[in-house]
Amino acid sequence: MGLAGINDVGVNYDEIFFAPKFPVTHYTELRYLTGYEVTKAMVDVRYILTDEGMRYDVYSPAKKIQAHILLPKGRNCKKLLLNGNETAFSSETIGSSEYVNVSCMINKKASFEVLF
Helix, strand or coil, rough: CCCCEEECCCCCCCCCCCCCCCHHHHCCCEEEEEEECCCEEEEEEEEEEEEEEEEEEEHHHCCEEEEEEEEECCCCCCCCEEEECCCEEEEEEECCCEEEEEEEEEEEEEEEECCC
């Protein structure tokens, strides 16, 4: 699955398991693009990390995304905004890593804003 954590669990990215690991890098902004050349199904991810939180903007043909988002070391999620709306989420600890889990239906764009 790699650093970007994009797994096509449907057909042509109509359903995505999204488990990015960008916080393990030293970057505060990243962009990642992947897709299928023949069908032109593309996924474009933009990541921004600040002291207050982090945001992933995911542009794709997905109708459903199941997200398992790694948090930076020593951070916890106080609030999750999905496309600007406060959204219920679950927290998970695996080893010494903290994650935010959420499943959502979308229409071309999902903006996950994790507030610390």
